[in-house]
Amino acid sequence: MTIHVKNNIHWVGQRDWEVQDFHGTEYKITKGTSYNSYLIREEKTVLIDTVDHRFSQQFIQNLEMEIDLKSIDFIVINHAEEDHSGALSALMEKIPTTPIYCTEAAIDSIVGHHHHPEWDFKTVKTGDNIDIGNGKQLVFVEAPMLHWPDSMMTYLTGDAVLFSNDAFGQHYCDERLFNDEVDQNELMEQCLRYYSNILTPFSSLVTAKIKEVLSFNLPVDMIATSHGIVWRDNPVQIIEQYLEWAGDYQEDRITIFYDSMSNNTRMMADAIAQGIHDVDPGVAVKVFNVSKHDKNEILANVFRSKGILVGSSTMNNVMMPKIAGMLEEITGLRFKAKKAAAFGSYGWNGGAVDRIHARLTDAGFETAVSLKAKWRPDGKAMRECREHGQNIAKLWAKKTLLNSVVAPVPVVEQPQVSQPVEQVVPDAVVNVQPGTQSAQAHSADCQCMVCTVCNWVYDPAKGEPNQDIEPGTVWSDVPDYFLCPECHLGKDVFVEYKG
Numbered sequence: 001m002t003i004h005v006k007n008n009i010h011w012v013g014q015r016d017w018e019v020q021d022f023h024g025t026e027y028k029i030t031k032g033t034s035y036n037s038y039l040i041r042e043e044k045t046v047l048i049d050t051v052d053h054r055f056s057q058q059f060i061q062n063l064e065m066e067i068d069l070k071s072i073d074f075i076v077i078n079h080a081e082e083d084h085s086g087a088l089s090a091l092m093e094k095i096p097t098t099p100i101y102c103t104e105a106a107i108d109s110i111v112g113h114h115h116h117p118e119w120d121f122k123t124v125k126t127g128d129n130i131d132i133g134n135g136k137q138l139v140f141v142e143a144p145m146l147h148w149p150d151s152m153m154t155y156l157t158g159d160a161v162l163f164s165n166d167a168f169g170q171h172y173c174d175e176r177l178f179n180d181e182v183d184q185n186e187l188m189e190q191c192l193r194y195y196s197n198i199l200t201p202f203s204s205l206v207t208a209k210i211k212e213v214l215s216f217n218l219p220v221d222m223i224a225t226s227h228g229i230v231w232r233d234n235p236v237q238i239i240e241q242y243l244e245w246a247g248d249y250q251e252d253r254i255t256i257f258y259d260s261m262s263n264n265t266r267m268m269a270d271a272i273a274q275g276i277h278d279v280d281p282g283v284a285v286k287v288f289n290v291s292k293h294d295k296n297e298i299l300a301n302v303f304r305s306k307g308i309l310v311g312s313s314t315m316n317n318v319m320m321p322k323i324a325g326m327l328e329e330i331t332g333l334r335f336k337a338k339k340a341a342a343f344g345s346y347g348w349n350g351g352a353v354d355r356i357h358a359r360l361t362d363a364g365f366e367t368a369v370s371l372k373a374k375w376r377p378d379g380k381a382m383r384e385c386r387e388h389g390q391n392i393a394k395l396w397a398k399k400t401l402l403n404s405v406v407a408p409v410p411v412v413e414q415p416q417v418s419q420p421v422e423q424v425v426p427d428a429v430v431n432v433q434p435g436t437q438s439a440q441a442h443s444a445d446c447q448c449m450v451c452t453v454c455n456w457v458y459d460p461a462k463g464e465p466n467q468d469i470e471p472g473t474v475w476s477d478v479p480d481y482f483l484c485p486e487c488h489l490g491k492d493v494f495v496e497y498k499g
């Protein structure tokens with residue numbers, strides 16, 4: 001199958017609806033992908049890139065239905081990674097003397113993968129061009145580290161099409177080829193996922209390369225990527241979006257991710273999240289369990305965030321392995337201008353939290369005070385977690401929070417010992433919101449219990465009919481299966497209500 005792109009350019013790539021993993025299991029693909037190859041037929045016939053090696057035979061069969069392979073005058077390989085040059089071995093078996101235009105670095109990686117140093121490589125540099133007839137030229141632009149040292153882009157004059165390879169692409173599959181044809185939300189979601197998980201480390205290079213290309217003052221009518229769609233409707237939009245993403249991008253968002261052995265660190269995460277929301281309802285707070293959620297979605301959220309909180313139970317005096325893996329990934333992605341803090345529960349030592357704090361600092365985050373809770377957080381510890389969230393919200397606020405309204409955190413005495421090792425001292429007074437559920441009229445000796453996480457109040461006089469707890473049921477008779485109707489945590493996060 002071929003798809004007409006523009007004038008004498010056709011797409012001759014391969015769709016891959018089935019693929020789920022990329023870069024080993026590093027990148028989880030949720031919407032398929034495509035490996036885009038393009039055939040240009042002017043006075044010269046040129047093939048730009050090939051497809052993933054797993055589709056070599058289909059690629060050649062498809063190409064042979066379109067043209068006599070021997071009519072290909074030369075091949076341009078913009079990038080040697082196997083998803084683009086993978087079919088080269090099979091193709092060169094058919095046309096072994098066809099010249100291959102690529103960067104000098106690409107010769108090393110192509111030979112490294114295909115083991116054919118005898119192929120007729122033609123080295124090109126930025127600004128080099130080649131006449132393909134009919135008044136058109138191919139102009140080459142080196143783009144090292146976008147995505148490998150060998151990467152380059154190729155520009156076709158006359159048609160004003162930029163073959164950008166990985167840049168501006170996305171792992172996204174649709175039978176429709178052009179950006180204006182597909183679901184815009186899906187498309188931009190996949191663009192962000194791709195940028196944040198693959199290109200973030202190279203953001204400074206992205207900015208410099210885009211400025212260099214713009215300085216050529218070349219018209220760009222289309223950007224033909226090597227994954228996903230072709231940008232034909234306002235292609236500048238993705239260039240502008242890349243410039244924004246490459247500029248230490250962040251939204252008013254905080255991402256919390258954790259792993260939890262016994263649900264204790266998860267309880268802390270929930271309370272911290274609610275504390276942030278208490279103080280700054282405008283900030284988007286997202287909470288993920290790394291054992292259950294999509295890793296790449298978590299990383300995309302980190303990319304979008306102004307700050308992150310990373311939690312882990314302590315196990316053998318270190319953090320849980322999935323958190324260690326995430327921190328390694330975050331270090332490699334080299335996020336800039338973001339804040340971070342560590343938290344977690346522990347039993348007899350709290351080594352995990354200290355190690356997370358150190359790793360976050362080493363990764364370039366501006367770290368705030370950590371928070372530890374000993375064993376399962378009781379009511380007092382949950383209150384401290386929530387206060388920690390409130391303080392983090394103030395420390396990381398993008399705007400003055402003069403009018404922030406804070407839900408009351410009940411002051412109670414707890415028989416158990418909870419030991420947050422450090423607390424952030426708030427700079428501003430936390431205002432108590434009148435009229436909330438826990439501030440409603442109760443007698444001093446009422447038997448009510450309040451959830452320390454969400455402030456929902458259990459009133460024995462009312463019971464909880466939705467859980468078959470009859471009016472008049474005192475707290476001690478409330479069964480252990482009871483869950484707070486608001487936040488779905490158990491009895492142990494409830495404390496006596498003291499109005």
Ligand code: FEO
Pocket residue numbers: 079081083084147148166226227
């Ligand atoms: Fe799509 Fe860097 O390969």
